[in-house]
């Protein structure tokens with residue numbers, strides 16, 4: 395029997411497998427960096443019509459592109475917020491099952507508009523406080539560029555000292571690829 399795990403050397407494959415195991419119909423989810431809406435659409439597919447997605451992006455264009463993408467796919471169970479995810483607690487008042495932080499910048503957009511550690515940390519902190527038991531936060535970092543490398547180091551340092559009785563945090567990375575490929579951190583809240 396052939397393997398059901400595709401042999402694609404990108405951490406997105408692992409993210410997909412983890413999302414499949416972590417989400418079900420009706421869940422509330424958060425996309426902290428909607429970008430062009432790819433991750434938001436994927437999350438909405440997992441949570442179905444009874445679920446709900448809240449998405450953030452600082453760029454108006456990203457929010458509008460995501461809105462069109464989701465509407466074209468027939469989705470209406472979402473709210474998009476054009477503001478920094480550092481203000482998450484102002485908009486998100488109810489706990490949720492999972493959140494994705496796909497960091498860095500949009501490869502097809504304004505590369506100057508990249509996520510930065512101070513606001514990322516603030517948003518992750520707030521998301522951790524709003525997470526349901528057994529809920530997850532997936533953080534994808536891009537150490538292949540300078541500010542992405544710095545952000546990755548800060549995130550690793552922060553996650554490494556989080557109390558293991560409250561959260562479990564794994565790091566997934568390809569170790570034999572050149573140019574510092576993306577990494578995935580996967581946090582789950584213990585019950």
Ligand code: SAH
Pocket residue numbers: 426427428429430431432433434450451452453456477478479480496497498499500501507508509510513514
């Ligand atoms: N998940 C996206 C890709 C995200 S790229 C997709 O599937 O296409 C990173 C995004 O983070 C960019 O769109 C950028 O505008 C956004 N961003 C940068 N800083 C941010 C901040 N402080 N708060 C929210 N979004 C931010």
